[in-house]
Amino acid sequence: MQRLTATLALWAGLTACAQAAEPITLGLNYPRTGSYKEEGLAQMRGALLAIDELNAQGGVLGRPLRLFSRDTASRPQKAVKNVDKLAAEGAAMLFGGSSSAVAIAAGKRAAEHGLLYFGTLTYSNDTTGKDAHRYMFRECNSAWMSARVLGKYLSKTLPDRRYFYITSDYTWGHTTESSLRQTTHSEDAALNPGLRVPFPGARLADYQDALTQAAASDAQVLALVLFGEDLVRAMRIAKDLGLTERMQIVAPNLTQSMVEQAGPGLMEGVIGTEPWTWRVPALERSSRGEAFVAAFSQRYAMYPSSSAASAYSIVYQWAEAAQRAKSLDSEALIKALEGHRYQLLKGKQQWRGFDHQNLQTVYAVKVKPRAEVLKDPLKQDYFEIVERLDAEQAAPSLAEWQAERRAAGQPLTLR
Template sequence: MKRRVSLLAGFILLLCSFSLLADTIKLGFNYPQSGRYKDLGLQQRLAAFLAVEEINQAGGILGKDVELLIRNTAGSPERGAANTDELIRKEKVDMLFGGASSAVAIASGKVAKDLDRLYFGTTTSANATTGSEGHDHMFREYPNAWMTAKALGSYLTKTFDDSKYFYVTADYTWGLSSEASIRNFTNTTDKQVHPHALTPFPRAFIKDFKKALEAAEASDAEILVLVLYGDDLVRALKVAHDMGLKDKLKIVIPNISLGIALNVGASIMEGVISTTPWEWMIPYQLDFERGQQFVEAFTKKYEVRPTSTAATAYGIVYQYKDAVERAGTTNTQDLIKALEGHEYSLLKDTQQWRALDHQNLQTIYVVRSKSREQVVKDSLRSDFFEVVGSLDGGQAVQTPTEWRAERAAAGKPPSL
């Protein structure tokens, strides 16, 4: 009898072991498969799958395979929030990430907090994501508008001092906060001297961009700042080129990615100034070996170069893996503690998850688009940018006092 009990206990233990071995860690990926930011979403998806594939080939996370469950936000905050709810309640994901617009990331992150899951914002730049709307379950890898504006403003004030600016801005959270931040760091807060035109979001048409750009042309501005992104930026740059504005104004954009540059074209992009936290050529220009390895793996697998949005998604998956392995668990509260203040280096120089607001601190690069002749020398005709300036993440980010002031203005507590 005892032998039978022992055998039965052993059999149950064996079954439990198989259950544990078969268990997976599930990541929920919320991205725009359609809509204005679909190109950004595709790069995020490709990079996320590459990271998961590499991690599983290397033994998974804590010995468990990683499974990526994807949902299309279509650029809609409501849909992003609904996806997040479903991924947590129905699919039982351990963590979520994604968002190519700040409104989507913010809405999705709030649902994740309510259901006690981490949410990593990918391409979300509005200050609010880790500022006035920030909370303890939201971590943002991508630089916020304040950081990019400070890096950009530092370069512009040195290079184009006392110039007159005209802003064309998308009328939503990211656009408005980006314009305000750039104005702050370029001493162009006087809207009478440095006027702007707002374009609708998310339903702007060519006529809207043309009207705004005609106002810019009629002004005596020397710097044209296009506070637009995704398909809106692509169309506005093409309209500006067709109007001959590149011969009259220096064009500046807050954020650029390779995908946008490819859609616009090398001739139109030439000379445009912007910022980025990462693009595929930067690891070669600045000798970041792990970044080069990512570029080569991504390019070999997909036959296209990775963009900054791809690097962000790839880095988030690896940072989640690192946090789980350091904490020894997927428990959300333990992972928050493991991430806060953590420093690491992956695809570039040192980065840190700031404990105060969960904003990732990293170097911001100011880049200028190369000539067409230089761009097409690359085998994939994708060598668009050269680094002309940079600002350390610790210098670029809001100080704790500035961050708390933003929170106070929104009626939020002085801590997450």
């Protein structure tokens, strides 16, 4: 009997050890194909680096991490199906995406599974505004935060100019255009006209038609509310029409990969915003951020973009929340995240409690001349930071957030 008891105890101990060592699965729901695939690739690289680093430190709660991924192609319906598949495969948390429509749809389905969803590149105000819920956390800034820093810079350097807007026809495009119109005082559509192009699936003819109308206008500023390959296509047509010489081009949300795809010669002088560039850690005196830049550059022979930094940060923030909560339970993690202040790859940041928006500094950037870019060893020193705005000035207030929720018929607290 004693031998049987000892055998059972040994078996139970071995089983417990095996369970403790069972990997924790993180689910990356990202665009491997489609217009935003370059931003998706950067997210994959950032996530893998973070997971490898954490595993080298012992994992999370004594268990190693592993990454499962699914391609969204930046299509909301596909992203929702991916959530179901990743949940069935045992994912403990979901993250990723470069389209706000994807993040919003996938986040809502993740909530039905009781899983947290961290948005990487989802700039629509709606993500943490009218469509916000308890299971969604947005790591990047909102369209309103981008518009405020852009408005500050443009009002100072290009006051009283007329604008022409060309906008992707979905939630990110709509809220970004609306926000930028407010902060640049270009709300009058008769003086500052705009056109929308389909997303996804815009044709070159759609951009040709829209940009031809822009060329026929008397606007001095061309606001291309486009992202990823869509922006690159539009910029090539704008160049052919001579618009890059006679108009100031503004692309509200720029990324490193967009400049890489188009080339710094074509993108020279374009103004936009970034929540992070590889130059930011030195600017903000973040030793951890500089270590990330060095590790990423050594591993991939390129500088990390804001897309990579976002995915990397999300993995670390989820992992640290799990360590604080001593649990993978979503409700425990929400409590560990809400109001949490930290510093990782830049200055101070915080997960705001009432809307789950990440509060952080936002930067207005301008693409450097090609000759300056080529002086860099990796030839990827694309951005000059021309303005910065702290989170307290950039993010909407509780009163503004509640007003937006009330107008949309949504509850004034996250559900």
